[in-house]
Amino acid sequence: MEQLVLAAQLLTILPLPEVRDVSAADLGRSLRYYPLIGLGLGAVLVAAQYALSKRLAPLPTAAVVLVLLVVLSGALHWDGVADLCDGFYKGKDKFEILAVMKDSHCGAMAIVAIVCLFALKLSFLASLPPAWLWKSLLLMPVAGRWGMVLLASGSGYARGEGTAKAYVDHAGFPEAAIAALITATAAGLVMGAAGLIMMTAVSLMTLAFRRYVISKIGGVTGDVLGACGELSECAFLLLACLSSGVR
Numbered sequence: 001m002e003q004l005v006l007a008a009q010l011l012t013i014l015p016l017p018e019v020r021d022v023s024a025a026d027l028g029r030s031l032r033y034y035p036l037i038g039l040g041l042g043a044v045l046v047a048a049q050y051a052l053s054k055r056l057a058p059l060p061t062a063a064v065v066l067v068l069l070v071v072l073s074g075a076l077h078w079d080g081v082a083d084l085c086d087g088f089y090k091g092k093d094k095f096e097i098l099a100v101m102k103d104s105h106c107g108a109m110a111i112v113a114i115v116c117l118f119a120l121k122l123s124f125l126a127s128l129p130p131a132w133l134w135k136s137l138l139l140m141p142v143a144g145r146w147g148m149v150l151l152a153s154g155s156g157y158a159r160g161e162g163t164a165k166a167y168v169d170h171a172g173f174p175e176a177a178i179a180a181l182i183t184a185t186a187a188g189l190v191m192g193a194a195g196l197i198m199m200t201a202v203s204l205m206t207l208a209f210r211r212y213v214i215s216k217i218g219g220v221t222g223d224v225l226g227a228c229g230e231l232s233e234c235a236f237l238l239l240a241c242l243s244s245g246v247r
Helices: 002-011 024-052 058-072 076-090 094-102 108-127 130-153 165-169 173-191 193-217 222-244
Strands: none
Touching (some): 024 058, 058 108, 076 094, 094 193, 108 222, 130 222
8 A cells, every 4th residue: 555655656646645655666666556656637528528528629729637646746757858858869878868867857758748749749639539538538548658668668767866876676577567557457447359460569668768868878767767658648548549540
């Protein structure tokens, strides 16, 4: 239960009670519950979409729902997108990339990346038919948090020290296995075979992303994990659009 609370504290802005005597291993083990937190976020998004759709058109409804997810997650992952794009665009080697990513200033490439990613997610959501929309909203945050677990559990930390080091260093096969079970169960129950295929595709994309990032900086950071979460969500929505036959 404590590890579930730790996961919720990091991934949401919920005012949860403080967990005492937390070890680095506890932080790593909390990753196994990330998809479960994603499922909870997805349920909130489905409820919000249902309520808003009574008064708003599909496009503004999708926009408000996406902003709600940003707020509930504290915009943590979007910061990762910004830092990752700035670092990989400006840095010429591992040390320059990591230095730029650590810089709190937001460059032009970061802004472009955030705008483009939000626009893609918005267009995908707004174009989904109703039968696919609620299922995609429910599973989208699951896909994002599963991508983070998969990336962390098979990677080393790129820096000597950092906020996410304990999570990455202590995330291993048990965390990935439990998170995969939660993800597969949710996807199978909600979307059936299509959901399982889509989650498998997201997993393959995550592995390709991990290989690329490791080739550039030799490991992952908290920013990389956050960016992976957002990219996994976007990939899942794209796959949902392709699977639903949207024209």
